[in-house]
Amino acid sequence: MSIRILVVDDLSFMRTAIREIIEASGFGVAGEAENGVEGIMLYRERRPDVVLMDITMPVMDGIESLRRIVDYDPKARVIMCSALGQQEYIIRAIQYGARDFIVKPFRPERIVSAVRKVAKVRE
Numbered sequence: 001m002s003i004r005i006l007v008v009d010d011l012s013f014m015r016t017a018i019r020e021i022i023e024a025s026g027f028g029v030a031g032e033a034e035n036g037v038e039g040i041m042l043y044r045e046r047r048p049d050v051v052l053m054d055i056t057m058p059v060m061d062g063i064e065s066l067r068r069i070v071d072y073d074p075k076a077r078v079i080m081c082s083a084l085g086q087q088e089y090i091i092r093a094i095q096y097g098a099r100d101f102i103v104k105p106f107r108p109e110r111i112v113s114a115v116r117k118v119a120k121v122r123e
């Protein structure tokens with residue numbers, strides 16, 4: 001069964017770009033959310049193998065969404081995706097249980113290798 005990924009990002013063009021990378025790599029998209037609250041709801045509903053989580057979003061940011069998802073499911077595999085200049089969030093994200101941290105703009109291979117690495121833990 002292919003790895004199913006939940007994409008959480010407020011920018012629709014970013015979600016589309018990530019979806020294309022995911023589908024071209026043979027993974028599946030479990031869902032798309034545009035803020036942290038939707039991300040939590042879809043996590044509970046779809047139980048994705050991996051979450052790709054933006055940080056800066058309206059309603060609820062990715063750090064708080066990460067914290068709540070890991071609180072709900074300590075085995076959650078969440079990869080944070082942040083813009084350049086947000087590296088100060090790395091330590092907090094790791095403390096809250098993020099499994100990896102990708103800096104935008106990213107190359108497609110970076111997403112694919114992070115997903116493979118993080119998903120392997122569950123196998």
Ligand SMILES: [Mg+2]
Nearest residue numbers: 010054056057
């Ligand atoms: Mg954003």
